[in-house]
Amino acid sequence: MLRVHDFMASSRANGPGRRAVLWVQGCSRRCPGCCNPATHSFQGGRTLEVGELCSRIEGLAATLEGLTVSGGEPLEQLPAVLALLERLRRGSRLSVILFTGWTFEQVASLPEAPTLLSCLDLLVAGPYDATRRRPGGLRGSSNQTLHFLTGRYTLGDVLEVPEAEILITPAGEVLCTGVDGSGALAGLTDRTGEGPPS
Numbered sequence: 226m227l228r229v230h231d232f233m234a235s236s237r238a239n240g241p242g243r244r245a246v247l248w249v250q251g252c253s254r255r256c257p258g259c260c261n262p263a264t265h266s267f268q269g270g271r272t273l274e275v276g277e278l279c280s281r282i283e284g285l286a287a288t289l290e291g292l293t294v295s296g297g298e299p300l301e302q303l304p305a306v307l308a309l310l311e312r313l314r315r316g317s318r319l320s321v322i323l324f325t326g327w328t329f330e331q332v333a334s335l336p337e338a339p340t341l342l343s344c345l346d347l348l349v350a351g352p353y354d355a356t357r358r359r360p361g362g363l364r365g366s367s368n369q370t371l372h373f374l375t376g377r378y379t380l381g382d383v384l385e386v387p388e389a390e391i392l393i394t395p396a397g398e399v400l401c402t403g404v405d406g407s408g409a410l411a412g413l414t415d416r417t418g419e420g421p422p423s
């Protein structure tokens with residue numbers, strides 16, 4: 226089982242191309258200024274069977290470039306995340322990007338590191354540091370590091386990814402994603418003088 230904060234079937238601001246995005250629920254790091262504090266609690270979100278989630282992503286695969294896993298902290302649910310990524314790696318051509326608040330050295334020290342890294346095309350590593358905020362190129366702050374683990378992507382591909390996207394659902398809900406999603410929402414609010422529709 227994986228505790229999930231949210232799932233988006235199509236995004237352009239969470240990696241190159243059209244991607245599904247999985248935000249896991251739960252993060253014990255609590256970086257000051259984290260743009261997604263609703264993902265911190267390990268009691269929030271909902272639990273999903275890994276197989277169910279895999280089937281949903283595989284059903285979308287023909288329309289997607291890849292999957293991005295973010296959070297929350299994916300590595301705090303490593304067994305379930307690995308089960309998901311290993312199945313997708315075996316059964317699809319989807320690329321995989323994973324965001325973690327752990328440094329690359331911390332990731333590399335895990336016993337599961339070889340398996341995890343073999344499932345990823347790009348790892349974005351390191352905690353968000355509000356004092357070094359610099360949204361762009363999939364990084365929220367300049368201390369975060371990019372690790373291209375296959376030849377699938379280059380720094381140029383990453384620099385072309387929009388910093389944010391704003392989506393309005395059929396129900397009128399405003400959703401902001403990307404490394405500067407909250408900044409984009411604040412800008413939208415500033416321009417209109419109103420908050421997003423509730």
Ligand code: SF4
Pocket residue numbers: 252253254255256259260261264296297298325326327352353
């Ligand atoms: S590691 Fe990521 S999700 Fe966790 S508090 Fe830091 S920025 Fe937020």
